[in-house]
Amino acid sequence: MADQDNGAAPQTSEQTAEGAAAPQIRLHILTQFVRDMSFENVLAQRGTGGEVQPDVQVAVNLDGKKRSAENQFEVACKLNITSRNKESKDVLFVLEMDYVGVFHIEGVPDDQLHPYLLIECPRQIFPFMRRIVSDVTRDGGFPPLNLESIDFVQLYRQEIARRQAAQAQPADA
Template sequence: MAEQENGAADAATQAQAQVKLNVLTQFVRDLSFENILAQRGIGGDVQPDVQVAVNLDAKKRSAENQYEVTTKITVNSKNKSSEEPLFLLEMEYVGVFHIEGVPEDQLHPFLLIECPRMTFPFLRRIVSDVTRDGGFPPLNLETIDFMKLYRNEIARRQAETPKKADA
């Protein structure tokens, strides 16, 4: 009996060991930074209020076991006191991954949780550099909980589904 349990544990360990994830490339597909503060010539006391929105997308590429995961980030900064816009940053950051050994039913969450987690430090660095080069203090994004983001999106979609069925 103990041998069967050890065999099952070994099989589970081997299944986990078979997952293969390689980052083939990563790049900025689209980047826009608008320094509204400089365009309007607004001066004086500025206290930024920063809003960050993140969207994720994944798709299969034509090559076997290759997937493209896009992280779309929008950073909107306004002056706290006057609500006047300071800057707007929009970026699509793409990672191309070679993935093997992930069961089909786990592939979707794997692509939208683990892959963005790997590319996020690079995306964060670009946001920091662009805001600094745009005339603002470097914006260091806080770490994003991609698991929570994924779960919230699944819950949102499930909440929408009954509404569509009622219509």
């Protein structure tokens, strides 16, 4: 049997039951790069004897902003990683990295753009940051540090709560 065209437009998955089109979100990573990085092997500079048991602390700071080109945004993820000896608390190494992704984003409503920039964009570039951290720590004379996954949703919620607490504090004083 041959298909017949009855003149009706084919319904796509983008259309809802009411017939309105759902927003089509598009995210493209245009580029990503290390803006700044520093690795300091304190252990090698100082020298140490005996066995070392590392305790690694990772701090993450995110920043997103609009670029001059239409629909382009820049998201910076700053990592500050400090490894200390569990027993003596001596610093073993410090790694600081500012990693940036440039994104072309379309279809995200304005009221959802801020969380999208600080949750979804870092999620897209995180595997590349993880690889760099692993390579740098290995090349710096330590076992490769494989970062655990970062919950960017929780990180975003914590930052919003911190900002709300900071705004409320002067009013209480």
